[in-house]
Amino acid sequence: MNQPYPNEREPNETRQTATYLSKRLAQAGLRPVTRFGQNFLIDLNLIDLIARSAELKPNDVVFEVGTGVGSLTAKLADAAGAVLSIEIDANLHQLASEELSGRPNVLLLKGDALRNKNALRDDLMGHIRDAIARIGDDARFALVANLPYNIATPLISNLLHETPYPDVIVVTIQKELADRMVAQPGTKDYGALSVWVQSVCRASIVRVLSPKVFWPRPKVDSAIIRLDAEPEKRAAIPDLKYFHDTVRALFFHRRKFLRSVVISAMKGRLDKAEVDQVLASLGHGETSRTEQLTVTELQQLVEALRQAEAKKATS
Structure with missing residues (x-):
C-alpha cells in the first residue's frame, strides 16, 4: 500500500460514491481487481437496506464475505453481537482493518472464503462456532454480504450443508442466480439450485439492483435475496449430501424424460427394473x-431412490 488510509472522515452522504471510492483507492495505490469480482456498492441507501433486511440483533453472529472497504461491515457491527468478515484482496483487507479498528466485535480474515468449490476455508466454521459460543445459546447465525459473483453459488450451497447453518442469509448476487433460487417448477430458471435452496429455506427477492449502483458497473443486473432457514424442512431430509448430489444429477439432462435421467443418475447403483419400480410407486409416468416435479415430489423421489439403494446393499 503506497499511502496510509486518510484519517479524516467525510460525511456519510459523500463517502459511498464512485468518485469517493475511486479517490480513496487511488490514494492507496489501488484499483478494483477483476479476478476477485470486485464491484463496490456505491448507494449508501442500498447498503443500509442489506443490513436492515437481515433484521440483526445483539445476539447475532454475522459472516460477511468480501469486506471491501468495510462500509457494510461497520453497519453489521453496529447491530450484531459479532461479525466475521473475510477479504481475499490483501490491500483491501488492510484498508478495512484501519477503517474498522477499535471495534472489538469484528474479526477480519484475509484470504479466500472457499478452499475449493466444494468446501469452505478450513477455519471459517471454527471461528463462527467460537463466536456463537461466546454469545450464548440464543445466538443466531447470519450470512450478510455483497457477494462477489464468482463465489456466490458454491458459498451459499456449502454453507447450507454446514453445522451450524445460517438462520438467515441476506446477500447481493447476480439477478440470474437469484431468479434460479426462487424459481418454480416448469420455468426456465428452475433447476437443482432452486430445489436445494427451497428444500431447506424460504427464499424471496428483496430488491433488484441495476448495474449503475455499483462501481465498476457489472454487465448484468443484481438482486438482494433473503433466505430464511426452515429447520423442519431440513430435518425431513434424512441424508442432505445424498439429496443434494442426487438432485444435481437429476437435473444434469433436464430436458430428457425422467426415467432416462434417473437411470443415468443411478447407474451402477440401481438397474432399470429397480428404477421403474421406484417411479411406478410414486406415480411418475x-x-x-x-x-x-415440485420440490416435495423431488424430495420423495430422492428418498425412495436412497431407500431402494440401501435395501439393495443389504440384501
Whole structure:
C-alpha cells in the first residue's frame, strides 16, 4: 500500500460514491481487481437496506464475505453481537482493518472464503462456532454480504450443508442466480439450485439492483435475496449430501424424460427394473420430466431412490 488510509472522515452522504471510492483507492495505490469480482456498492441507501433486511440483533453472529472497504461491515457491527468478515484482496483487507479498528466485535480474515468449490476455508466454521459460543445459546447465525459473483453459488450451497447453518442469509448476487433460487417448477430458471435452496429455506427477492449502483458497473443486473432457514424442512431430509448430489444429477439432462435421467443418475447403483419400480410407486409416468416435479415430489423421489439403494446393499 503506497499511502496510509486518510484519517479524516467525510460525511456519510459523500463517502459511498464512485468518485469517493475511486479517490480513496487511488490514494492507496489501488484499483478494483477483476479476478476477485470486485464491484463496490456505491448507494449508501442500498447498503443500509442489506443490513436492515437481515433484521440483526445483539445476539447475532454475522459472516460477511468480501469486506471491501468495510462500509457494510461497520453497519453489521453496529447491530450484531459479532461479525466475521473475510477479504481475499490483501490491500483491501488492510484498508478495512484501519477503517474498522477499535471495534472489538469484528474479526477480519484475509484470504479466500472457499478452499475449493466444494468446501469452505478450513477455519471459517471454527471461528463462527467460537463466536456463537461466546454469545450464548440464543445466538443466531447470519450470512450478510455483497457477494462477489464468482463465489456466490458454491458459498451459499456449502454453507447450507454446514453445522451450524445460517438462520438467515441476506446477500447481493447476480439477478440470474437469484431468479434460479426462487424459481418454480416448469420455468426456465428452475433447476437443482432452486430445489436445494427451497428444500431447506424460504427464499424471496428483496430488491433488484441495476448495474449503475455499483462501481465498476457489472454487465448484468443484481438482486438482494433473503433466505430464511426452515429447520423442519431440513430435518425431513434424512441424508442432505445424498439429496443434494442426487438432485444435481437429476437435473444434469433436464430436458430428457425422467426415467432416462434417473437411470443415468443411478447407474451402477440401481438397474432399470429397480428404477421403474421406484417411479411406478410414486406415480411418475413415461412422459414425466425432472423440471416439472415440485420440490416435495423431488424430495420423495430422492428418498425412495436412497431407500431402494440401501435395501439393495443389504440384501
